[in-house]
Amino acid sequence: MSVIKQENTDKSQQKHYPVFVIEDTQGRRVISLDKNIYSLGRSPTNSIILNSKLVSRHHATLLRVTNSESKSYSFQIIDGDLQGNHSTNGLIINSKPCLSKLLQDQDLIYFGSDVRAKYFVSSHNLLDEETLGNLQFDNPLIDPLETFVTNDIPLETFSEEALVRLASFPELLPIPIIEIDIDGKITYLNPVANAELTNIYAVNLEHPVLAGLLVEVKNNNQQFFRREIQIENTIFEQSVHYIAESRLIRSYLIDITERKQAEAHIHQLNAELEKRVQERTQELLNSNTQLEAEITKRKQIELELRNTLAKEKELSELKSRFITMASHEFRTPLTTILGSAESLEHYSKKWSDEKKNIYLKRIQETVKYMTTMLDDVLLMGKIEAGKLEFNPKPLLLEKIFGELVEEMRLSNSKHHLLKFINHSKCGYALLDEKLLRQIIGNLISNAIKYSPSESTVNLTLADEDELIVFQVQDQGIGIPTEDQERLFEPFHRANNISNIPGTGLGLSIVKKSVEAYGGQIIVESEINVGTKITVKLPLKEATEPEKIIPEWQPRK
Structure with a gap:
């Protein structure tokens, strides 16, 4: 049996069988x-396994490399x-230190002084004893004392394409790897590519793997x-990599058929799920719309119920306050009336006409006071029931304000100085004259009631941006800060009024009347200094009183 030298010839169909003959401390083996x-x-x-203590634990690696043309x-x-870890002694191939070499027939490799191997390429698959005997080493083993150190020895010169190819070990990968040069010539196919792409040499650049690669690169x-x-x-x-240094284009093919089928x-x-989600979403939206409508309806009912309960509670509190007020405020005048009437009954025959008139006048004033209180209560009831009448007509401002001040002067028993200042x-x-009298009358009455005798009360009238503005200012006891927030609540009275009589309805009536006009009321007060109340009402001027027709109504 002969040993043939490995060559790149046209005899690509002939099979070659590489063998390694190793000689170490245990002898020779093939x-x-x-x-x-x-x-x-x-x-x-x-x-x-290399049987020698002079050899590294992992001394060298053999990698199979396929020739794309001869196969x-x-x-x-x-x-x-x-992993890149070098051996201790290195490799001596054909008497030259090497880190890597593509083996040729008859190459002699030393791993150490007592281990060597020879690479042969046989044309037969089976090696008999005769063939084994013919596989001889030309030289004896090197001196055992000689040691090979390769740290500073350069690589044997060979093509950079081989280095790049070697770095990725394409022979070991289970996927097709194809390499062409920049001119489109196939330079390398790994074993998998050779097996799967059987017609690639025939169609070359028209093959789907190579079509368009050169153009894109x-x-x-x-x-x-x-x-x-x-x-x-x-x-x-x-995956296409262009290796510029060697002008090579390398492709890696990964079968993604199952993945694409799975993606499809x-x-x-996803499309079916999206459709179901959209249908379900629409159902939920419809349900949500109905639910929101139901919730809105329930909230409206709940709000109405709360408002009703709040109003009921407010009415209940008003009733309690009214009963408290009536029992207190009516008791004193009724006692006065009863006492004066009994005195007249028992002593009228003994008294002079002058003294009788004093008691009669006391009864009359008390009845008038009670009538005013009842009128306030009835008016407040109308206001709460939304039955407050509003009948505007042309009024001469200076005249109506002057008359009101004069009326209050005549009924003033404490001799306050009432001043009317007109800037309008x-x-x-x-x-509406009735509502205007309610507003001004209550404000001046309160100013007089809660101010010291002979103090000054000012009523000022002015115009401001289509508004009627009037102020009532006194020098009275003032309103505590904690009471100012509840000042306009029916029957509420400040905690500093002492024994001054009153119903607590005056400012409530004023506030409701001002709101009927669509106006505004502002309170400024300081304890023991006085109070200033400002009222602003919309101004609707009139030039011909007899032809005026009301054009607006109060705010409900």
């Missing part, structure tokens, strides 16, 4: 190299393991990109 990768060293975990293969030997100057291609019923994701199925499921330039205006 190993047929039929796997993709081998590890060599003295550790029992290696594929090929034959050889082996690259690398110093150390695949040259025109777009892309170093790396991905694309999807389909070969018959199989879909691949093609997921897309279909308005003549006639549409006003």
Whole structure:
């Protein structure tokens, strides 16, 4: 049996069988190299065990390399393991220190002084004893004292394409790897690509794997990109790398057929789910709309119920206040009337006419006071029931205000100084005389009631931006800050009024009357200094009183 030298010839169909003849401390043995990768060293975990203490635990690595054109293969030997760890002694190949070499027939490798191997390429698969005997080493083992150190020894010169290819170990990957040069010539196919892409050499650049690659690399100057291609019923994701240094284009194919089918199925499921979600969402929206309408209706009912309860509570409190007020405020005048009437009954025959008139006048004033209180209560009832009448007519402002001040002067028993100051330039205006009298009468009455005798009470009238503005200012006891917030509540009275009589309805009536006009009331007060109340009412001037027709109504 002869040993043939490995060559790149046209005899690509002839099978070659690489073998390794190893000689170490245990003798000689022949190993047929039929796997993709081998590890060599003295550790029992290696594929090929080298029996010598001078050899590293993981001394070298053999990698299978396929020739894309001849479809034959050889082996690259690398110093150390695949993690980049070098051996202690290094490799001596054909008397030269090396870190890596693509083995050729008859290459002699020394791993140490007592371990060597020779690489042969046989044309027969089985090696008999005669063939084994013919596989001889030309030289004896090197002096055992010699040690090889390769830390500073450069790599044996070989093509950069081989270095790049070696770095990624394409022979070991279970996916097709195709490499072409910048001119479109196929330079490398790994074993998987050889097996699966059987017609790629025939169609070359028209093959789906290679179609358009050169254009994208040259025109777009892309170093790396991905694309999807389909070969018959199989879909691949093609990762394309342009290696500028060696002007090579390398492609990796990953079968993504199942993934694409799964994506299509997921897309279909998503579409169906989206449709169901939209339908369900619409149902929920419809339900939510109905629910919101129901909630709104219930809230409205609840609000109305709360308002009703609040009004009922307010009415109940008003009744309690009214009863308290009536029992207190009516008792004193009734006692006065009863006492005066009994005195007249028993002593009228003995009294002079002058004394009788005093008691009669007392009865009359008391009855008038009670009538005023009842009128206030009845008016407040109308206001609360929304039955307050509003009948505006032309009134001469200066005249009506002057008359009201004069009436209050005549009824003033404490001799207060009432001053009317008119800054208004308005003549006639549409006003409800009854409501106006209620407002001014109550304000001046309160100013007199809660001010010291002979003090000054001012009523000022003015115009301001289509408003009638009047103020009543006194020098009275003032209103405490804590009472000012509740000042306009019916029957509420400040805590500093002492024994001054009153119903607590005056300012409530004023506030409601002002609101009927759509106006505003402002209170400023300081204890023991006085109170100033400002009222602003909309001004509607009138020039011909006899032809005036009311154009507006009070705010409800």
